[in-house]
Amino acid sequence: MSDGARLNDYALSVEDVSIRFGALQAVDGVSLQLPAGARHALIGPNGAGKSTFVGLITGTLRPDSGRVLLGGHDVTRTGFSARVRRGLVRSFQVTSLFAEMSALDSVLLAIAEREGRSARMLRPLGRYGAFVDEAGEILRSVGLIGVAKRPVSDLAYGQQRVVEIALALAARPRVLVLDEPAAGIPAGESTRLFEVLEGLPAEVALLFVEHDMHLVRRFARAVTVLAGGKVLAEGTPAHVAADPAVQDAYLGRRGAGLHA
Amino acid sequence: MSDLHSSISWRRPVAEAAVLAALAALPLVSQDYLLLLTQVAVLALFTLSLELLVGQAGILSLGHAAFFGIGAYAAAFLALAGWEEPISGLLIAGGIAGLAGLAMAPLVLRASGLTQLMVTLCLGLMLHEAASRGRDWTGGDDGLSGFLNSPVLGLFEFDLFGVTGYLYALAVLGICFAAFTLMRAAPFGTALRGIRQNPVRMAALGTPVGARLAQAYALSAAMAGLAGALMAETTQSVALEALSFQRSAEVLIVLILGGVGSRYGALIGAAVYVLARDWLSALSPEYWLGWLGLLMMAVVLVAPRGIAGLLARVRLPRARAKTEDRA
Numbered sequence: 001m002s003d004g005a006r007l008n009d010y011a012l013s014v015e016d017v018s019i020r021f022g023a024l025q026a027v028d029g030v031s032l033q034l035p036a037g038a039r040h041a042l043i044g045p046n047g048a049g050k051s052t053f054v055g056l057i058t059g060t061l062r063p064d065s066g067r068v069l070l071g072g073h074d075v076t077r078t079g080f081s082a083r084v085r086r087g088l089v090r091s092f093q094v095t096s097l098f099a100e101m102s103a104l105d106s107v108l109l110a111i112a113e114r115e116g117r118s119a120r121m122l123r124p125l126g127r128y129g130a131f132v133d134e135a136g137e138i139l140r141s142v143g144l145i146g147v148a149k150r151p152v153s154d155l156a157y158g159q160q161r162v163v164e165i166a167l168a169l170a171a172r173p174r175v176l177v178l179d180e181p182a183a184g185i186p187a188g189e190s191t192r193l194f195e196v197l198e199g200l201p202a203e204v205a206l207l208f209v210e211h212d213m214h215l216v217r218r219f220a221r222a223v224t225v226l227a228g229g230k231v232l233a234e235g236t237p238a239h240v241a242a243d244p245a246v247q248d249a250y251l252g253r254r255g256a257g258l259h260a
Numbered sequence: 261m262s263d264l265h266s267s268i269s270w271r272r273p274v275a276e277a278a279v280l281a282a283l284a285a286l287p288l289v290s291q292d293y294l295l296l297l298t299q300v301a302v303l304a305l306f307t308l309s310l311e312l313l314v315g316q317a318g319i320l321s322l323g324h325a326a327f328f329g330i331g332a333y334a335a336a337f338l339a340l341a342g343w344e345e346p347i348s349g350l351l352i353a354g355g356i357a358g359l360a361g362l363a364m365a366p367l368v369l370r371a372s373g374l375t376q377l378m379v380t381l382c383l384g385l386m387l388h389e390a391a392s393r394g395r396d397w398t399g400g401d402d403g404l405s406g407f408l409n410s411p412v413l414g415l416f417e418f419d420l421f422g423v424t425g426y427l428y429a430l431a432v433l434g435i436c437f438a439a440f441t442l443m444r445a446a447p448f449g450t451a452l453r454g455i456r457q458n459p460v461r462m463a464a465l466g467t468p469v470g471a472r473l474a475q476a477y478a479l480s481a482a483m484a485g486l487a488g489a490l491m492a493e494t495t496q497s498v499a500l501e502a503l504s505f506q507r508s509a510e511v512l513i514v515l516i517l518g519g520v521g522s523r524y525g526a527l528i529g530a531a532v533y534v535l536a537r538d539w540l541s542a543l544s545p546e547y548w549l550g551w552l553g554l555l556m557m558a559v560v561l562v563a564p565r566g567i568a569g570l571l572a573r574v575r576l577p578r579a580r581a582k583t584e585d586r587a
């Protein structure tokens with residue numbers, strides 16, 4: 001509590017962050033607050049800056065200006081992995097896994113890391129009984145128990161996306177940021193994936209990037225719309241979908257998307 | 261759920277202990293090959309240290325002889341300075357090499373790919389050059405000799421036939437191999453392979469990737485230093501060649517020959533390499549180096565994943581479903 005964190009602080013508070021790539025102002029003065037228990041969707045046309053914003057929040061990118069506060073603590077200068085250890089966990093838009101490892105070993109590794117055991121050298125990872133039990137529970141809850149021991153590169157793409165989620169869950173996040181978790185998987189499976197996310201502990205703050213307005217309406221309680229690196233609209237899913245500016249942004253660029 | 265828990269299998273450790281015991285009993289049968297097999301043990305240990313770096317952590321090195329040489333010279337300095345007890349000398353030399361690794365890690369880990377290769381190469385060459393110039397300390401091109409360690413455990417003198425040296429080297433290799441095996445299956449080894457496969461994902465799990473790699477680098481350097489010290493103590497000499505580029509290249513060849521990523525690769529590679537070199541140099545004193553090169557190339561072309569990879573492929577079809585990448 002050294003820098004004055006208070007009980008009523010937001011789980012995540014992003015204050016006016018910007019980043020520029022060459023001539024392109026990819027994110028331009030965006031702010032966002034997530035209270036504990038948030039279910040917040042981030043939408044916007046392709047190239048709007050959503051993934052870049054996720055990178056700024058999670059520390060894979062450094063903002064040119066602005067601040068990121070995690071539970072009231074300024075983490076703007078904190079590295080990516082150090083933010084994870086403080087409970088800010090992300091997944092990637094493009095599947096990013098350990099190809100040669102099984103889902104079980106991957107999840108075990110995530111648990112070992114969370115518990116500060118990843119530098120231990122004597123006991124085999126598979127013989128940390130409590131970790132194996134927990135990994136089994138996670139893999140069962142996401143429906144991967146049947147393929148837990150297969151190398152993840154052997155799994156179907158949809159299953160690999162679920163491994164991403166399993167790894168994020170294993171880190172026991174306080175703030176979870178998912179960049180298009182359902183990208184590239186069939187509609188039926190993406191609903192199933194979000195149902196897994198509904199099982200998250202109520203106090204976890206969830207921010208997810210998602211294109212499918214069905215899923216946004218069903219799972220998000222608040223929405224932020226980005227366009228051209230700026231916040232175009234904010235509010236409940238119904239409110240945002242009815243916003244003419246939002247409809248313009250979508251119809252103008254993609255001619256699709258927002259009708260629920 | 262219970263099928264997720266891995267059960268302890270004693271078959272492998274027992275088989276490995278049996279092989280070790282058979283090798284330890286060899287001097288009872290014949291003492292002809294002990295010096296050669298001691299060389300195998302030293303090279304196997306050195307190669308194992310590189311496997312930790314390359315096969316597990318995915319850090320490339322063309323200058324690993326730096327740590328082998330540091331260990332060798334450290335052991336020689338100690339003995340020459342009157343610290344003749346071999347086991348403590350070995351450990352101190354390994355520790356010094358490990359510290360050198362820790363010091364160099366930030367330089368090496370800043371880079372990746374070809375740049376990383378280049379940094380390791382240059383560090384190795386610079387150290388070689390320094391040792392070559394520092395005649396007063398290192399004996400320059402003449403190296404160091406004329407030291408003798410006291411008996412191992414106060415009981416076994418280093419003898420002319422090399423029986424003690426052989427058993428000592430075998431014991432050190434056995435202990436290091438066991439430690440490597442534990443480390444490899446433990447969270448640390450798994451995390452290193454995770455970093456090799458996808459460093460960004462490891463960071464996303466909260467792993468301090470740079471710190472883990474620095475640890476791996478230091479451990480590998482320490483093990484290479486142990487190998488160098490083992491050579492110094494068993495041959496009672498150190499040549500400048502211990503620090504040479506040739507030695508760095510040789511250990512990489514041996515690792516590729518044996519099989520990167522496999523637990524047995526370093527052992528098999530070292531045995532095949534040293535025995536083939538000995539056999540070919542007797543067969544063809546003039547052209548043996550060419551024949552050796554040809555043989556190595558042939559093996560690697562037939563077995564791109566090394567000899568251990570080839571053996572695993574022969575054995576794997578029946579065992580595959582049960583054991584996944586635990587070899």
Ligand SMILES: Nc1ncnc2c1ncn2[C@@H]1O[C@H](COP(=O)(O)OP(=O)(O)O)[C@@H](O)[C@H]1O
Pocket residue numbers: 021024026044045046047048049050051052053
């Ligand atoms: N590392 C980078 N360097 C240069 N331009 C980038 C970089 N990352 C993203 N961009 C650009 O920034 C804009 C926003 O990209 P991104 O955040 O991926 O959008 P979204 O996720 O909303 O589709 C795009 O025009 C993209 O080309």
Ligand SMILES: [Mg+2]
Pocket residue numbers: 050051052093
């Ligand atoms: Mg994106």
